Amino acid sequence: MNTVWTITRRELSSFFDSLVAVIMIVLFLGFTGFFTWISGADIFMTGQASLRSFFGIAYWTLFFFIPALTMKLLAEEKKTGTLEMLLTKPVSDRQVILGKYLAAVILVAIALAFTLPYVITISKIGNLDTGGTFCGYLALLLISAAYAGIGIFSSSLTNNQIVAFLTALFIGLFFHILFGIIASGMKGMAGQIINSLSMSVHFESLARGVIDTKDLIYFGSIIFLTLFLTEVSLSKRNEYR
Amino acid sequence: MDIVIENLTKRFGNQKAVDNISLKVSTGEIIGFLGPNGAGKTTTMKIITNYISADEGRVFIGGRLVDDDPGRIKKHIGYLPENNPLYQEMPVIDYLEFCARLHNIEKGVIGRRVAEIVRITGLNREKHKKIGELSKGYRQRVGLAQAMIHDPEILILDEPTSGLDPNQIAEIRKLIRELGREKTVILSTHILPEVEATCDRIFIINKGRLVADGTPENLRTQAQGSDIVKVRIEDGDPDQIFKSLMQVRSVSLVDFTDRHMNRFEIHCRAETAKREIFNLCVSRKWVLTEMTPYEAKLEDIFRELTMN
Numbered sequence: 001m002n003t004v005w006t007i008t009r010r011e012l013s014s015f016f017d018s019l020v021a022v023i024m025i026v027l028f029l030g031f032t033g034f035f036t037w038i039s040g041a042d043i044f045m046t047g048q049a050s051l052r053s054f055f056g057i058a059y060w061t062l063f064f065f066i067p068a069l070t071m072k073l074l075a076e077e078k079k080t081g082t083l084e085m086l087l088t089k090p091v092s093d094r095q096v097i098l099g100k101y102l103a104a105v106i107l108v109a110i111a112l113a114f115t116l117p118y119v120i121t122i123s124k125i126g127n128l129d130t131g132g133t134f135c136g137y138l139a140l141l142l143i144s145a146a147y148a149g150i151g152i153f154s155s156s157l158t159n160n161q162i163v164a165f166l167t168a169l170f171i172g173l174f175f176h177i178l179f180g181i182i183a184s185g186m187k188g189m190a191g192q193i194i195n196s197l198s199m200s201v202h203f204e205s206l207a208r209g210v211i212d213t214k215d216l217i218y219f220g221s222i223i224f225l226t227l228f229l230t231e232v233s234l235s236k237r238n239e240y241r
Numbered sequence: 242m243d244i245v246i247e248n249l250t251k252r253f254g255n256q257k258a259v260d261n262i263s264l265k266v267s268t269g270e271i272i273g274f275l276g277p278n279g280a281g282k283t284t285t286m287k288i289i290t291n292y293i294s295a296d297e298g299r300v301f302i303g304g305r306l307v308d309d310d311p312g313r314i315k316k317h318i319g320y321l322p323e324n325n326p327l328y329q330e331m332p333v334i335d336y337l338e339f340c341a342r343l344h345n346i347e348k349g350v351i352g353r354r355v356a357e358i359v360r361i362t363g364l365n366r367e368k369h370k371k372i373g374e375l376s377k378g379y380r381q382r383v384g385l386a387q388a389m390i391h392d393p394e395i396l397i398l399d400e401p402t403s404g405l406d407p408n409q410i411a412e413i414r415k416l417i418r419e420l421g422r423e424k425t426v427i428l429s430t431h432i433l434p435e436v437e438a439t440c441d442r443i444f445i446i447n448k449g450r451l452v453a454d455g456t457p458e459n460l461r462t463q464a465q466g467s468d469i470v471k472v473r474i475e476d477g478d479p480d481q482i483f484k485s486l487m488q489v490r491s492v493s494l495v496d497f498t499d500r501h502m503n504r505f506e507i508h509c510r511a512e513t514a515k516r517e518i519f520n521l522c523v524s525r526k527w528v529l530t531e532m533t534p535y536e537a538k539l540e541d542i543f544r545e546l547t548m549n
Contacts, residue, residue, distance in 0.1 A: 006342040010331075017330055081326030085387070088290040088322070089343045090315040238293050239253070 003091055007099025008106065011073070015107055024065055025111045031061045032115060043122065050129065054118060055136045055207050059200075062108065062144050063176050067168035069107060070151025071161045073100045074234070079159040093234050097227060101152050108144040112137060132209035139206035142219040143199055147172055149226030156233040175199040175222075242303035242317055242394040242425055243268050244289065249298035251284055258284040260449035261298070266442075268394075271421050273436035274429035276446040277547050282429040283323050285446070286399050289427070290320045302395065316344065319388035323399040325381060329373030333364055333383055336372060337390055344391035354390065362386045362416065378409035385413070389420060396421060398428040402435060414439055433539040443539075447547040460542050468509045471498065473531035474522055479503050482527065489517050506535070 015021035035057040037043060046053065074097075077083035086096055122128050147168070154167035176199055183195035195201060202215040244266040251259040259281040266272050274282045287293045289300055291311045300307045302314050328336055334355060341351045359368050362382040367375055372383055381401065388396060401417060402410045410432070417426065418439055430436060436443055437457050445453040445460075453460055474482050479500055486495045486507065491514040496506040507518065515532065522529045 002345070003343060006339065010328075010339050013335075014328070014330065080329075081322060081324055082328060083326075084287070084292050084322045085320075085326050086343075088292050088315060088318070088320045089340065090312045090345065091343055092312065 003095045004099040004102065007086075007091070007096060008102045011100050011103030012106060015069070015103065020069065021107055021110075024069060024107070025114060028058075028061055028065060028111045029114055032058050033118075036118060043125075048126070051118065051122060051133055051136055052207075054115065055140065058112075058115075058140055059143065059203060062140065063147065063172060064169070066104070066108065066144060066147040067151050067154070067165045067172065070104050070148055070155055070168060071165040072155065073104065073152050074155040074230075075159050075161045075164040093231055097152065097156075097230050097234065101148060101227060101230075104148040104151065105141075105145050108148065109141060112140055112144075129209065132207075135209045135211060136207045138211070139203050139215075142206070142216075143203055146175070146199065146219050146222040146226075149223045149230075150175075153226045153230045153233065156230045244395065244425065244427070245301040246285075246289070247299045247301075249285065249288060249295050249300065251281075251288060251293070251295050257449050259288070259295070262446065262449070262451050263298075264444060264451060264454065266425055266427065268425055269423065270442055271418075271426040271440045272428070273440035273443045274427055274446070275431075275433070275436060275443060275543060276429075278431075280446045280547070281449040282446060283399055286320075286397050286427070286429065290318055290397055291315055292322075316391065317394045319391065319393035319396045321384045321388045321396075321398045321401055324403075325384035327372045327380060327383055327387075330371060332369055332371050333375070333386075334359070334368045336383065337386055340387045340390050346391060358386045358390050361389075361420070363412075378405055378412070381405060381409070381413055382416075385416060385420075394424055396424050396426045396428075398426065400429055400431075402430065402432060410435070433543060437539060445543065445546050452546045453542070457539060460539070468512075468514070469535040470507050470509060470515060470518070471504065471531065471533045471535055472507060472518060472529065473502060473504045475503060475528040475530050477503065477525065477527040485521060485525065486518065489514070489521060491517055504531075 012021075015024075032054055036051075036054040043050075043053065074083065077086065083096075087093065119128070119133055150171050151164075151168040154171065155161075155164040157167060158164050175197065179194050179198040180200055183191045183198065185191075186194065196218070202218045205212060206215050244264075246262060246264050249259050249262045250257065262281070262285060274285070276282050284293070288295050289302070289307070291307055291314065294308065303317065305314060307314050331339070337355045337358065338351055341354055346354055359365055362385055364379065364382055364386060367379050372380060375383065385398075385401065388398070396417075398417065402413050405413060414435060417428065421439075428439070440457070442456055443453065443460060444451060479497070482503065483495055483497070483505070486492055486505065491509055491511040492507055493510045494508040496508075498504040498506050507514070509515070518532070519529060521527075
């Protein structure tokens with residue numbers, strides 16, 4: 001656990017040193033702030049003391065931002081060869097993956113924490129649904145964790161960051177909207193199964209303020225599966241030069 | 242800690258990168274790993290350090306099978322990978338602290354240990370610079386520092402001096418010799434004088450196979466077969482000298498190397514040959530102005546074993 005945390009800390013400080021973290025947080029706050037307060041279906045339009053519009057826009061912003069955070073995690077180390085240096089220390093593949101994954105999730109959590117002033121402001125304006133808000137944040141964190149899993153897996157497939165970014169977006173797109181669209185055109189069991197794979201279904205059910213084990217299992221299995229596949233993919237170094 | 246490799250084989254696709262290599266390295270030895278590019282040196286090192294796993298064969302380190310508990314064995318190994326990969330954006334000192342932490346060095350000791358290794362590797366003035374800003378020689382020192390931060394019993398260095406200038410090579414070589422005094426060291430290189438200067442024993446591998454194993458002196462006599470001396474004899478007719486030399490009992494073969502300068506290359510059959518040649522010259526009143534024993538260079542041995 002110590003080792004995982006050491007790797008997480010290095011990864012986080014690398015995010016902040018390279019300004020990736022700062023740019024990401026500023027852009028995230030910019031986008032969500034703009035659409036929550038100023039434009040579109042903002043708070044003043046809807047006239048409700050609710051963070052629904054913020055959750056909606058954050059859902060989309062994170063979808064694009066997380067692949068940009070995770071793309072370098074393994075791809076860059078594979079390219080520069082530092083992965084070899086890292087893995088020949090008393091560190092297992094799993095510890096490296098978990099450490100890096102955790103760093104990405106923590107960075108997103110920090111970005112989300114910066115939106116807490118929104119919550120405070122709105123709670124002053126009107127009667128804010130505390131439980132719903134909590135669930136909304138939980139939902140955002142869970143989809144971030146799921147996309148970070150997809151991102152780190154994509155990063156393990158290649159040593160090119162751009163390829164990793166696009167792969168993560170491509171895989172993410174299925175969960176984000178495509179499964180929903182495909183399912184809407186189908187009937188019966190198959191439609192239901194594909195629909196239940198859609199991220200937005202689970203996101204909305206959580207954001208509505210209901211913590212359902214089904215949703216938690218859904219996010220948990222995506223995270224587990226992607227991390228597992230990352231480990232498998234990393235061990236492929238045995239087969240190629 | 243000793244290293245024992247038994248029948249190691251590693252394939253990449255259809256190609257055998259390492260082909261049934263067996264070798265033993267005793268504690269405290271400095272081993273030179275020689276071979277042309279793509280011979281399998283790096284692959285062997287990657288297997289020893291547990292970065293990749295072998296298809297067949299076993300590696301024992303300190304009597305333990307490496308695959309059994311890689312985490313534990315990795316603690317005893319310091320490794321400098323090929324091309325010395327480092328986090329360019331990290332300051333030297335942060336990087337070394339990071340490595341120390343990965344090696345589970347106790348918190349209270351890390352600072353002292355990092356300071357010590359910084360001093361040993363001569364990085365004191367550069368320690369707050371980012372690694373990417375350092376010259377290649379200093380970066381190599383950082384590479385060595387990270388490999389030795391935990392004072393490992395085994396050091397594995399993949400081309401530690403590649404791309405350095407002669408001064409830097411001499412410095413790094415000195416550093417390796419000093420630091421490797423009580424360690425088992427395996428280093429790979431193309432630079433043959435380096436091996437002669439630093440190593441106790443040499444392994445030459447070619448196309449994945451071990452083709453030679455021995456001390457530099459051993460390999461030399463093996464490759465050469467008979468002693469060769471180069472002589473120059475003045476004040477005589479070259480043809481006559483040639484004939485007389487051929488008649489010396491302990492001489493098996495005489496060659497002109499330079500007829501006008503009366504230079505010959507003589508293959509000897511016995512130890513006494515040099516004396517007999519000298520006595521011959523004295524009796525004929527020829528002046529022997531040069532007599533050099535010829536040592537096959539490591540280059541020749543290397544070329545002989547790896548070309549074909």
